Amino acid sequence: MSDGLQPQTGQSLLFLTDEQLRKGIEAMFFAYRGFTADPDRILTDKSYGRAHHRAIHFIHRSPSTTVNNLLSILGVTKQSLNRVLRTLIEDGLVASTVGQRDKRERHLHLTPAGAALERELSDAQRDRMRAAYRAAGPAAVAGFRQVLEAMMDEETRHHYEAMKDRPE
Amino acid sequence: MSDGLQPQTGQSLLFLTDEQLRKGIEAMFFAYRGFTADPDRILTDKSYGRAHHRAIHFIHRSPSTTVNNLLSILGVTKQSLNRVLRTLIEDGLVASTVGQRDKRERHLHLTPAGAALERELSDAQRDRMRAAYRAAGPAAVAGFRQVLEAMMDEETRHHYEAMKDRPE
DNA sequence: TTGGAATGTCAACAAAGCTGACGTATTATG
């Protein structure tokens, strides 16, 4: 790890010590538990899992997305996604329609029931996020996002960026 | 989600919009993938999983910890941890010694081989973290940590704080 | 001495990931 001159040259680089990095790693681990705790509770009651949440979330975010596209966003195999998707379709939370231009594709949408669950889940997750944001303040939130973005894989970041500025 | 007056009244509260919160949620999801990617690769080669990594990490951090203590840090059942611990002990990465004051307890340590794997894993994870920290800068890192800490459950935060200021 | 705490183990199960193989439309390409 050669350390050339930094833009912050002259500033303290103590935030790059192994000790500081370890704290960040542990913070990430512990915080992620909190991050998923509230949706997890809701899902358990309905005998769904985190995988269902992820599918619902991204179908909501990218309505009419194809199976293949969802696959690459989630980073799982089609067999794995298919199992989740099948139950969501059977339970009437997701609708799958044959593509018009390309009839091989299936376009995915949330049904009203699916949208209702999506709202319940994201409300719960946002509540905790909002409390954390409010406690930390806007400057901290900007830093939070910056570090997270820098932590992503290249390919992942493209997915993130693509979704970033699409309005709700 | 009604938002009453905030302590920061007068300041911009745009960072608390649902849109901003959603971006934070997605950033968290995508970043966590990157966060675990490098150790995961190393572990797959050795046919271990993320659970083994977590056990090794916290045994390293809290040498001589008991099984019960590790249980509450990791937030899993003893049966689940036991399976992981058993393979690590069989493979000679972790040593379990009967407690002196309380002989019911088992105290856990890393063997030299376990410490070597721990180093390999945390080096990989720190490399990515360091790159992210460096790209974002010290102010962003401070904010990052603040938001993560505010996101934790109460009980989880205690574990985090307890480990926070113990030197390497 | 008796009750409870800490640990370990057996069995059974579920969620969610994986690989590999195969079938079936549909589209693209030679």
Place this chain on the structure above:
DNA sequence: CATAATACGTCAGCTTTGTTGACATTCCAA
């Protein structure tokens, strides 16, 4: 038009990591 490639679904089987529940052992403490 024939063939190749793509998108999707599904079957089978396996792995990791979590869960409950039941039960035994050991040992501390009241």
